[in-house]
Amino acid sequence: MNEELDSQLSAMFDDELAPEQCELLARRLSRDEQLKARWGRYAVIGAAIRSERGVRLNAPLAGRVSAVLLAEPALVTTPGARPTAVRWWQPLAGAAVAAGVAVGCVLWLRAQNPLAGAPLSAHLTAATVSVPSAPVVPAAAAGAAESYVVPRTPAVRAMVPSTELANYVVAHSVFSSPVARRNLLSAFMTSESGTAAEEPPDEPAVHAQ
Amino acid sequence: MPSSERLVALTLAWAVAGAALAQETPPARAPAHKTSLDQAPAHKTSLESAPAHWLERMNQALTTRNYDGTFSHWHGGRVEMLRIIHRVQDGTVSERLASLDGSGREFIRAGASLTCYLPDKRTVLVEQRPPEESLVGFPAVNDQSASFYDIREGTRTRLNRRDTHVITVSPKDEYRYGYRLWIDDSTAMPLKTQLCDRRGHVIEQIVFASLTLPAHIPDSAFRPEVSTAGFQWLRNESAPPAPTAATLAWNAMRLPPGFRMTARSAQTLPGSADPVDHLVFTDGLASVSVFVEPQRREHADQPAVPESAAVGSSSAFSTVIDGHKITAVGEVPPDTVRFIASQLKAEELPAVSSRRH
Numbered sequence: 342m343n344e345e346l347d348s349q350l351s352a353m354f355d356d357e358l359a360p361e362q363c364e365l366l367a368r369r370l371s372r373d374e375q376l377k378a379r380w381g382r383y384a385v386i387g388a389a390i391r392s393e394r395g396v397r398l399n400a401p402l403a404g405r406v407s408a409v410l411l412a413e414p415a416l417v418t419t420p421g422a423r424p425t426a427v428r429w430w431q432p433l434a435g436a437a438v439a440a441g442v443a444v445g446c447v448l449w450l451r452a453q454n455p456l457a458g459a460p461l462s463a464h465l466t467a468a469t470v471s472v473p474s475a476p477v478v479p480a481a482a483a484g485a486a487e488s489y490v491v492p493r494t495p496a497v498r499a500m501v502p503s504t505e506l507a508n509y510v511v512a513h514s515v516f517s518s519p520v521a522r523r524n525l526l527s528a529f530m531t532s533e534s535g536t537a538a539e540e541p542p543d544e545p546a547v548h549a550q
Numbered sequence: 551m552p553s554s555e556r557l558v559a560l561t562l563a564w565a566v567a568g569a570a571l572a573q574e575t576p577p578a579r580a581p582a583h584k585t586s587l588d589q590a591p592a593h594k595t596s597l598e599s600a601p602a603h604w605l606e607r608m609n610q611a612l613t614t615r616n617y618d619g620t621f622s623h624w625h626g627g628r629v630e631m632l633r634i635i636h637r638v639q640d641g642t643v644s645e646r647l648a649s650l651d652g653s654g655r656e657f658i659r660a661g662a663s664l665t666c667y668l669p670d671k672r673t674v675l676v677e678q679r680p681p682e683e684s685l686v687g688f689p690a691v692n693d694q695s696a697s698f699y700d701i702r703e704g705t706r707t708r709l710n711r712r713d714t715h716v717i718t719v720s721p722k723d724e725y726r727y728g729y730r731l732w733i734d735d736s737t738a739m740p741l742k743t744q745l746c747d748r749r750g751h752v753i754e755q756i757v758f759a760s761l762t763l764p765a766h767i768p769d770s771a772f773r774p775e776v777s778t779a780g781f782q783w784l785r786n787e788s789a790p791p792a793p794t795a796a797t798l799a800w801n802a803m804r805l806p807p808g809f810r811m812t813a814r815s816a817q818t819l820p821g822s823a824d825p826v827d828h829l830v831f832t833d834g835l836a837s838v839s840v841f842v843e844p845q846r847r848e849h850a851d852q853p854a855v856p857e858s859a860a861v862g863s864s865s866a867f868s869t870v871i872d873g874h875k876i877t878a879v880g881e882v883p884p885d886t887v888r889f890i891a892s893q894l895k896a897e898e899l900p901a902v903s904s905r906r907h
Binding site: 343378504505506507508509510511512514515516518519520521523524525526527528530531532539 | 588608609612613621623625628630631634647648651653655656657664666668671674675677678711729731740743745754756784812813817819820821822828830832835836837838839841861862863866877879880881898
């Protein structure tokens with residue numbers, strides 16, 4: 342990533358990018374998978390620093406990552422973070438790799454299956470990573486687990502919604518709570534597309550940069 | 551920029567991108583009179599500290615307000631931007647949900663009419679719902695909900711420069727999901743929602759990048775962008791089946807704790823001439839629909855193979871019981887839909903074509 346683009350990203354983060362440039366950069370984001378993956382990585386780092394539930398990072402490491410992020414005048418770039426091949430049914434996990442932080446930090450990824458043991462879990466897909474977006478919360482208190490826990494998605498089958506299933510989803514949506522309904526319909530709207538990302542690593546997954 | 555805000559901006563990257571993308575929408579779709587969130591009136595009540603009250607306010611805002619927003623939807627490692635436009639005008643709800651990124655799918659609701667545009671299938675589904683379901687039908691938070699969820703308010707925080715109440719809804723067993731909701735202090739709109747499993751792991755997330763509350767939204771905002779030339783249109787224009795002297799009444803022999811049947815109707819689905827029984831079960835927050843239809847003759851000799859599917863974090867399970875295909879769909883874990891579908895049993899009772907419990 343060149344310095345100009347890096348500068349633009351930084352300005353956009355700071356809400357200091359002119360609207361027309363912001364729009365151009367957003368368009369680029371929408372078609373540049375590497376750039377998208379980069380956003381995802383930063384978001385994961387942010388989530389880890391905030392120690393959101395299900396996304397935990399040990400406090401000292403969180404502090405180091407935070408310190409780097411706070412100290413850098415612009416976002417640190419890491420060349421060569423090239424995505425690997427993606428199987429269509431496997432969700433994103435590469436964005437979980439904190440490759441964007443060039444301080445030698447290691448995020449230990451460990452997939453956990455929230456429905457372990459459930460009969461229907463036999464078809465569970467591989468680990469995925471949350472891409473949260475929220476205000477900063479202080480890092481976890483001392484004693485937090487030394488792992489970065491990535492929840493598995495309880496997707497049984499990323500099947501293409503049949504017309505029949507579409508009928509059921511639409512009919513059911515009338516009876517869902519407003520929030521659940523929006524989730525359901527949004528998932529249905531996006532069930533065949535989306536930003537694919539790197540193949541998740543085997544468990545326990547360890548990525549270093 | 552203060553360093554703390556830098557991290558906020560960092561993690562709101564998608565939001566910024568989404569906001570910019572939203573600017574690409576045609577001007578014709580822009581509301582004539584916008585009321586930004588900053589201009590929205592505050593609604594303070596003495597109960598504002600009660601977490602359940604905030605859920606009610608949120609539901610009220612989502613169903614009665616006009617709003618136009620762009621949000622990111624994350625699930626299974628995939629992020630997509632969508633736009634939602636919601637209007638309540640003269641008691642009629644209009645809503646349009648469109649994928650901005652890839653599929654081109656759109657869902658448009660105009661009163662009791664639900665239209666789903668599926669460009670990938672070159673199909674349009676049009677479902678006409680009973681008018682009485684146009685405004686209500688979703689479960690309400692009540693004492694029953696409190697028995698199966700732990701509803702708490704977390705630390706108030708700022709999101710997208712807005713003060714928010716963070717409400718956590720944690721399930722007490724494995725039959726349901728939980729939520730974390732960032733509810734705007736002034737408007738009660740959820741600016742961010744996370745669907746979580748019992749352990750609190752995030753499995754689905756929606757974050758608004760831009761959100762306005764227009765006083766007026768023109769009809770043009772609810773027209774699809776999809777060109778439907780050559781598309782197949784499937785409708786359920788035929789009337790629901792008439793009551794007969796006796797019919798099979800389907801009921802669940804057992805249900806997960808807290809669930810109860812709240813609605814039952816007979817209907818036809820788009821593209822089908824066969825009647826379908828639609829049963830709705832809810833625990834006050836989550837709901838599961840069960841559809842019952844006679845097994846097609848061409849499939850009668852085939853072994854009944856249960857099937858599971860997922861739509862985002864929602865689950866579907868289909869099986870065959872007594873010559874009928876039973877399909878359960880709901881925003882619950884896979885085991886819950888399987889449990890409910892497998893417990894259905896038919897009883898011969900005097901027919902009532904449509905009733906609510």
